[in-house]
Amino acid sequence: LGERARLDLWSGPAAWRRAGAEDPEALAALDELLAALRAPADPAALDRLAAVFDLEAAARCAAIAVLVGSIHADRAHNHVWFFDPARGRLEPLLWDANGFGVHAEPELPVEVARHPLAERLLCDVRFVHRRNQILWDLLHGAGSAASLTVQVDRLLASFGGALRDDPEPVRLVLRRGVFQTERLDGRQLAAAREEFAAFVTRREALLRAHFGDARATIEPHPENPAWSIVT
Numbered sequence: 001l002g003e004r005a006r007l008d009l010w011s012g013p014a015a016w017r018r019a020g021a022e023d024p025e026a027l028a029a030l031d032e033l034l035a036a037l038r039a040p041a042d043p044a045a046l047d048r049l050a051a052v053f054d055l056e057a058a059a060r061c062a063a064i065a066v067l068v069g070s071i072h073a074d075r076a077h078n079h080v081w082f083f084d085p086a087r088g089r090l091e092p093l094l095w096d097a098n099g100f101g102v103h104a105e106p107e108l109p110v111e112v113a114r115h116p117l118a119e120r121l122l123c124d125v126r127f128v129h130r131r132n133q134i135l136w137d138l139l140h141g142a143g144s145a146a147s148l149t150v151q152v153d154r155l156l157a158s159f160g161g162a163l164r165d166d167p168e169p170v171r172l173v174l175r176r177g178v179f180q181t182e183r184l185d186g187r188q189l190a191a192a193r194e195e196f197a198a199f200v201t202r203r204e205a206l207l208r209a210h211f212g213d214a215r216a217t218i219e220p221h222p223e224n225p226a227w228s229i230v231t
Contacts, residue, residue: 005076010034010116026083029090037116041123049120054084054091055127061094062121063134066110067143068099069203074114101195102174106202110210125230132211139207145200152196160189 007015013030029052036048049055064070072078073095080095113119121127141147163169164186171184171192184192221227 007076009076009079010037023083023085025085025088026090029083029088030081033090037120041120046120046124049124052089054087054089055121055124056130057091058121059127059130060134061092062118062127062131063138064094064143065097065099066131066135067138067203067207068097069101069104069106069108069199070097070099071104071108071112071114072096072098072102073118075116079115079117101199106199107206110207135207136211139204139211145197145204148200149197152193156189156193163189 009015012034013027016030018026032052033049036045036052039045039048065073078096080093081090082093083090111122113122135143138144163184166186169184169186170181172179173182174180217231219229219231221229
């Protein structure tokens with residue numbers, strides 16, 4: 001991050017790097033999004049956010065991040081948003097996720113908020129419900145531990161021989177918050193595969209338990225019988 005680590009991304013558009021031609025409409029959307037995040041977390045602020053930020057795309061990104069245990073995006077970096085001029089909205093891209101144990105254990109809690117956007121989105125029950133629907137579908141499809149392990153086995157079968165024949169293979173390891181390279185013996189491929197399989201199996205167990213413990217209650221509002229309290 002260098003000097004950019006001192007910038008406050010959430011104070012206004014000036015702190016953000018922008019690619020492509022300067023677009024006043026995109027800057028206005030970014031400014032409105034950040035203003036909505038600085039406003040109190042009430043329904044009006046949530047509606048302001050939804051008007052300029054694609055919550056469906058955000059729910060998909062969040063579901064995948066939860067699935068793989070990604071916590072790389074934080075207050076200072078790792079946010080990439082695309083402005084769609086046809087819709088007038090910003091949409092998030094899943095960027096540099098670093099999942100599957102790079103930064104977190106498989107028992108990482110589901111609800112993790114490391115930046116103001118995540119904090120606000122978790123206040124919106126519509127967003128959380130949609131994220132959960134997508135996460136549920138992933139767990140019962142391409143994101144299941146069995147499916148992910150099959151995909152990795154196919155990849156290893158396609159290029160595993162090249163890794164074994166490489167005279168100096170290395171892999172990135174995270175030590176005290178800093179990535180370093182470590183020599184990788186070709187014979188360690190099988191162990192690395194088992195580490196991956198163990199991670200996704202434990203992660204799936206936690207997520208299934210999370211859904212298995214889901215409960216909801218609906219009670220009449222004590223002061224207004226026309227309202228309900230959903231917990």
